[in-house]
Amino acid sequence: MPTVVLMDSSLSMTRPVSVEGSEEFQRKNLAVHGLTMLFEHMATNYKLEFTSLVAFSSLWELMVPFTRDYNTLQEALNNLEDYDKTCLEGALQGVSNVVQQEWGSACPCQVVLVTDGALGIGRGSLRHSLQTVKQRGEDKKFPLPFPFPSKLYIMCIANAEELQATDGMDNLEQLINLNGGDGQIYTMEGPLCLKSVQSMFGKLIDQAYSPFHAVLRCGNLTSDVQVFPRPEPVIIDEEVDPMPKNVQTDLEIVGFIEIGDISSPPVLSRHLVLPIAVNKEGDEIGTGTTDDTEEDTSTNQMAGKSPNFCVLLHGSLKVEGMVALVQLGPDWYGMLYSQADSKKKSNLMMSLFDPGSEPLPWLGRMSQLGPASDAAENPYGEDDSKSPFPIQPKHKRSYAQNVTVWIKASGLQMYRKFSAMQENYLKKHKPSIRN
């Protein structure tokens, strides 16, 4: 889930904060300190996240486009300048533009707004925007709610008493409500100091940026993995008293099935599954740096040095053209599969099915599935060349083709088939390209 950090660079952020000791801090320094803490955490524990930095005052500026290079983000953070009045509406419009240009309208994003709560006056200020939001025409709509799924976190370099003395707190809460209610306002507790800003950003990290660690099991074979992005709790609307369902940290593989048989099922979300390698000293090592070449080399070295179940699983699924069914919780399943980024590189991915015992109707109940060898007659034929799923229509239709994997969600691109089954198919027909 990409993150946009929206940093208030208005003049009010240069207000001094009385801190014990000789050094004098401004609210901006506290904000930079908090964001530095966030970036360091991401660089260590959340490095797959894409983050961009937008600074705003009366205007807004994209300081750093979406990147995983946290050094660039930190450098831009240290070079922030001070401007003038606080125009949050324009800034939010900028966020909307930046996200849609990069990710489209379907990708969920997190917006972290860092401000001191002094929201300004007059046109362009939040108060003025909220007063006129209902009377606007279509051409000048308020940027919220964002056209993409999003969570809005507001980090206030102020304590709650200060915000409630003005109407800042009310306006910020209204902002979150306008965006569908997803998000939260964080304030500093007690006096404004380094300790309280660390505490505030620590809460944000715990809430939104903690990695999801799990154990992947297949019989006696196990591996520690990180699932990225973090799976979200799911609420089923049909239930009378809905309880959020959480993905268990124990992911057990319950079976394997042909890619062709799984087809292209509807899924809730897709996640990377990354092994967490443990070296001889017992330290936890990531999968490499952001540099592709180095990462590739490091991965190869790591793979070569010590056995890992993830590597075995990934390679097997890729070669055999199959997917692994994985149990996420009671009556909740997903699948593990290999997805290619390029000709040379692929990733082990996990998709979450809808909760329930029959997420794929053409397969029937998941609990009823069993080994093919248990059947009286092999359903795939003597030479494993036939498939009972799904029933093939007589006419060739595009949707009746084998599984299609989109490389980028923002547009339709060329797709390629790499499985053995697909290769066999290519021999019988001429290759075709779809747009």
Added chain:
Amino acid sequence: MSAQGDCEFLVKRARELVPQDPYAAKAWLITARTLYPTDFNIQYEMYSIERNAERTSSAGRLLYDIFVNFPDQPVVWREISAITAALRNDSQDKHAQFLKGVFETLPGQVQCKMLLKATEQCFNTLEKAEMLLLLLKRFPESVVQHGVSLGESLLEAESVEDLETPVNCFRKLFVCDVLPLILNNPEMCLPVSLLYKYLHKAAEFYICYVTREPSADGQMQGSQEVGGLNSPGRGRGQRSVIDGLSDKASVVTEPWDRLLEMVGVVGSLCDWQGEKGSRSYAELLQRVSDLCRFLSAADADGFSRCCSQIVSCCTLVLFHCAFHYVSAVQPSLFQGHSSLSSGPWVLLEDLSSVYADVEVERKHTHKKRKLADGREKTMSSDDEDVLAKGRGRHIVVSKSEMLNWAETLDHFRTARESWDLLHSHPSLEAEFAKICSAWKTEMWLWFRIFLTDMIIYQGQYRKALSSLALMSSLQLQQNQNQNQNSLQTGSSSSLENHRAVIQQASCHYALGEYRLACEKLLEAVGGLLPQNQEFVKSSDEQRKPRSKTRRGNDLRLVPCTSKSILPFCLQLMLACFKLRAFTDNRDDLALGHVIVLLQFDWPQGESLFLKAVDKICQQGSFQYENFFNYVTNIDMLEEFAYLRTTEGGRVQLELLPNQGMLIKHHTVTRGITKGVKEDFRLAMERQVSRCGENLLMVLHRFCINEKIILIQSLP
């Protein structure tokens, strides 16, 4: 010679036997009296023995015989003086109680004669009056014969001694003791003129009693030596003591209630129309108003007959309500209120609409002028309902700070209605003027305060300014009298001195004399001490919806404290400069002053500030060298930083002092100025670091340091 010797022997013999054998002593004396019936010493000795033995009945009987047979003996009168002193004094002394008991055993006729005789022995008027009063109380039938003469003698004594205040021993005795006896005696037939005279005397006493000034030292003259009653040491205390009276006798309980009761009695004696014994002053005013309306419609002859009734009742209601109003807004003027923690209050123009737009203000001015004209016209008309006059203006009070605000406003309204009624007819007005002249109400500072507030309420600000000048002179005299007290109440007295100055500023503003208003309010600000820490207003107060504009301008009762007066002064200055800053003409100085003053009560001034910014954008430039001295509001600083940008209009701002020299210094070639932007940026950043300063301190310094510029900025 031999008889006298025998008597002496017998008396001596009996006296020697008293300790040993009382009955033998008594036998000797009885024998002596039988032998010599006309000897005084024998009988007095018998009385002394009974008195010392504290046998009431025997002593009384013997005293009776002595009084009847030997009325000329000095010893007898000394004894009778002791008894009458015990009767007048409410002492709980054992001996006094015994003496009272002896007196009670005497027959009524003898008591009456004894008291009357004792009265004739007195030379001091006060003592004589008290003695006669004792007689009147015990024998009501003697009121017919002695009551009026006693009253007149007391009033005569008062005029002879030329006392300064009606609160003196003679008047007190007359009003509190003699007059009730006279009025409540059914056999008295007093003429109506005398009744009115007595009523006015009583009213004057009661009013001046409750409105006495506080005095820490009771300067009592201990000239009265009768029975040690008025010894110099006993007069000292927190309460003021009426000269010539004891502590206890100087206290008058429930003065207003007693006055109201007396009005009822006098009313019934004078056969007042519609009088049924009012239970409250408001009811009294209601009856008189109804009577006045009825008579005005009926005939002039009836009106003249009831003129005294109307004036008397209305006057009492006026002073009663005015007193209660002033005791709420200026409690330190009166005795017994100094211990209260509440300070003075001041009636001022309500400036809640000071943050509204200027067009609305002009509309207000127009309405005000029209209203004033209408009010003047209304007051001269006899057909107008006087009660409707009080509905024109609304007085806003901070209800949490003044606990009895409803009663105070009610008193103020009733007093105004009384005043209007008294001035609704020439004959009423003339008679009221006579009463005021007799009572010298011109010297009553508290009444002057009420009159000033009433005149302000009526919107006659020119008259109010004259009244405030009179008040200042009265206040000067009072301050000289209380020179010693000023040390004790230094802080509150300084604020009370500024009370009139603040009201003058408010009146000048209402008259449109902004320069004078500014002068006065800056004078008041000079005496204020800004609070050390700025108070934080609750969000409810800030978002309180502004009330709809009424027909007339509202007034506001404000506590006379630095906490409340400084905000009022700042808002008043804003109101003065606002009209000048937002005209079509360019006046950067006034506009700058407005911007500084709008910081107070932020963000209420936000819309006006944005209006100022719009004007600056239209001008394209703005010059105010005091900007970085007094503007610390972060929203304002952000806005001014924005004005310099391309998107903000690229306004040319000259906010730094001596910026012209800086421009010259930074010029390189082709007139391009370098460094000006940097100077502004540094100044702005330095200014942001002052956002945490106490705003009240900043604005107070603004008023003090820029006093001359502020006054000169106004026409």
